[in-house]
């Protein structure tokens with residue numbers, strides 16, 4: 001799966017042109033993380049059951065499948081921790097960034 005690509009937001013001319021839902025497909029993200037994230041989500045692939053709940057709740061659409069495993073695009077993840085909070089298997093740990 002290809003990584004999200006930064007795109008300038010172009011306001012749709014009709015409401016049907018706006019993306020909907022809790023997260024967007026790759027390509028709608030406005031900008032890369034500028035380095036202010038304090039914690040990053042790390043997936044434990046031994047306990048992950050691939051339910052994709054983290055993918056559904058991520059507000060920035062940064063979770064994707066890479067070779068059948070859950071992965072996070074850290075260029076866009078803001079470290080909010082929603083994915084870790086909502087994971088039914090506690091398979092995501094928020095690890096402090098090394099600054």
Ligand code: SF4
Pocket residue numbers: 043047048049050051052053054055070086087088089090091092
């Ligand atoms: S929510 Fe947890 S168990 Fe489900 S796919 Fe994400 S990391 Fe895996």
Ligand code: SF4
Pocket residue numbers: 040041057058059060061062063072076077078079080081082083084
């Ligand atoms: S920490 Fe927030 S932005 Fe990063 S992957 Fe999890 S839900 Fe998405």
